[in-house]
Amino acid sequence: MxxxxxxxxxxxxxxxxxxxxLKEYRPEMNVLLIDRLDGKNFDLYHRMCxxxxxxxxxxxxRPLRAEQVVHDINYVEERWPGGVVLGIRHRGYIVDRPRLLRSIQARYLARGGIMENDALLSARRENGRYELxxxxxxxxxxxxxIGADGFNSRVRRDIFGTTPPEVIWTEQYLVDKQVPEHKIVFIQGERYNGGYRWEFPAGKHARIxxxxxxxVVREDIIERHRRAIPTGSLERIAYGRCYLxxxxxxxxxxxxxxxxxxxxxxxxxAAEAVLWDDPERYERWWRSSMFSHPSFMRAFDHFAGLDDAGYAESSRVFGSGLLPFAFLKAMFRYPQYRDLYMAYVRSxxxxW
Ligand SMILES: Cc1cc2nc3c(=O)[nH]c(=O)nc-3n(C[C@H](O)[C@H](O)[C@H](O)COP(=O)(O)OP(=O)(O)OC[C@H]3O[C@@H](n4cnc5c(N)ncnc54)[C@H](O)[C@@H]3O)c2cc1C
Known part of the structure; x- marks a missing residue:
């Protein structure tokens, strides 16, 4: 072995x-990265996003940086039932994710990291080490x-024995449509069961x-993707010296x-926790970080129970924009939506 x-x-x-x-902080470390996909299949999987x-x-x-950028994004638009359109200045990118990942992997390999194309079948803990x-x-x-094997994680199954609290199945289409290059659009409404419809630029096309x-999409479809989004956070993400x-x-x-x-x-x-040999550090980071705030899941459930009239009522006060005054007014006038407003600010x- x-x-x-x-x-x-x-x-x-x-x-x-x-x-x-891991290799950036400790180049002498003997590290193996495995992935069940390579070549075109790896690219296809990671384009489903x-x-x-x-x-x-x-x-x-840092020192990783934004690279393989396809579009610079500077504006997020949200369309709500009732006609309110919210615009937020927010900088980000649409990246070519397969190429970004390959570029980071190349830096890992250049430092002596090992990467193999193989699929994990089973993992177990034996005599203080993990056998795969x-x-x-x-x-x-x-x-x-480190189990970073996606929503159907075998590491999670074999070592933690848990499943994600919530799984949202999504469909996404690459379509023949021209959309503004620097903007991403979200469309809210009761039909999306707490979620939304998104329209993002994708080179000369769009992803919906x-x-x-x-x-449904009415445009000509170039690619169609179906994938689960697991969410809701696990009770534990470190167990022994295994990290999810x-x-x-x-x-x-x-x-x-x-x-x-x-x-x-x-x-x-997770890499830092491995190097410090401190699994609790990783747990603490996750529990104390805003990323795991329970308000997100509560707000998702609240949205899932709203009808279009509720969406319209909760957003009406922002008709002239997402101004601090409108936010304060919303908090006092609509206490029943306070959890949504707070989660919205955090999100x-x-x-993303
Ligand atoms: C339709 C859709 C659109 C999205 N859009 C966005 C977006 O615009 N912005 C955003 O921030 N997030 C987006 N997300 C979420 C985002 O894609 C994921 O949260 C992100 O990819 C998670 O990365 P990961 O490395 O944890 O898992 P993954 O990206 O799923 O990577 C897991 C890797 O593990 C490998 N693997 C799986 N099983 C095994 C095994 N048994 N053995 C070896 N290797 C294995 C897989 O081949 C894969 O390479 C979107 C998700 C979906 C479904």
């Missing part, structure tokens, strides 16, 4: 970032394990998505469906 200091399962946003930071990332993400991830069996028949072991079965990060840990925000930034940050935090800070 091959032995490593640390093994990371999953080379997506969380796993690639964890691998990068709006690929929108807030500028703040890359401030928190892969689909190639290969057996590997390590003192520390929504919770599965809640809407990103979708494996149900970290995406239920209000915005944003999961890239938090997955990358969790990857970094503007950490939502």
């Amino acid at each position: 091959e032995a490593y200091d640390a093994i990371i399962v999953g080379g997506g946003c969380a796993g690639t970032t964890a691998a990068f930071f 709006g690929e929108a990332v807030s500028e703040s993400a890359f401030r928190e991830l 069996e892969c689909s190639s028949g290969r057996k590997v072991a390590a003192r520390s394990l 998505g929504f919770p599965r079965g809640t809407d 990060a990103g979708d494996a840990a149900a970290m995406p925000n239920p209000l915005t469906f944003g999961g890239i930034r938090v997955a990358m940050l969790a990857g970094r935090q 503007a800070i950490v939502g």
Whole structure:
């Protein structure tokens, strides 16, 4: 059995970032990153995403920086039932996610990191280390394990024995439509069951998505994707020396469906916890960070129970814009929506 200091399962946003930071901080560490996909399949899987990332993400991830940028985003537009259209200046990017991941992986490999195309079949803890069996028949072991293997995580299944509290199934289409280049659009309403419809620029095309079965697209379809978004946060994300990060840990925000930034940050935090040999540090980071605030899930449930009249009533006060005065007025005039307003403010800070 091959032995490593640390093994990371999953080379997506969380796993690639964890691998990068392990070798960045401690180049002599013997690290293995495995992913079940490579080549075109890896690219296809990672394109199934709006690929929108807030500028703040890359401030928190230095020395990683925004690269492979397809569009600079400077405006978020929200359309609410009742006709209110909210505009927020917010800087971010639409990235070419497969290329961004490959670029970070190249830096990891250049520092001597090892990456293999293999699928984890099972993981177990034995004599204080983690033993993994892969689909190639290969057996590997390590003192520390990072499970970054997405919503259907085998590491979560085998080591933690838990499932995400909430899974939102979504469909997304790459369509032949020209949309403004610097803006992302969200459309709210009762039909989206607490979620929303999104329309993002994607090169010369657009990406349109929504919770599965809640809407249709009328444009010519170039690609169609279906994928789950696990959310609601797990009770534990560190167990022994095993860490879950990103979708494996149900970290995406239920209000915005944003999961890239938090997955990358969790990857970094998990790498730091491995290096400090301090799993509790990782738990503490997650529990105390705004990303895991319980108000997001409560607001999602509240939205899911609203009809269009409720959406319209809760947003009417912002008809002339998201001004501080309007926010105060909303908090006093509509106490029944206070939880939504507070979660909304938080999601503007950490939502994507
Ligand atoms: C339709 C849609 C649109 C989205 N749009 C956005 C957006 O615009 N902005 C945003 O911030 N978030 C968005 N998200 C959420 C975001 O895509 C995820 O939260 C993010 O990809 C999580 O990254 P991750 O690394 O945790 O998991 P993943 O990206 O799922 O990566 C997991 C990796 O693990 C590998 N793997 C899985 N099982 C195994 C195994 N057994 N063995 C080895 N490898 C394995 C997979 O091949 C994959 O490479 C969207 C999600 C969906 C579904």
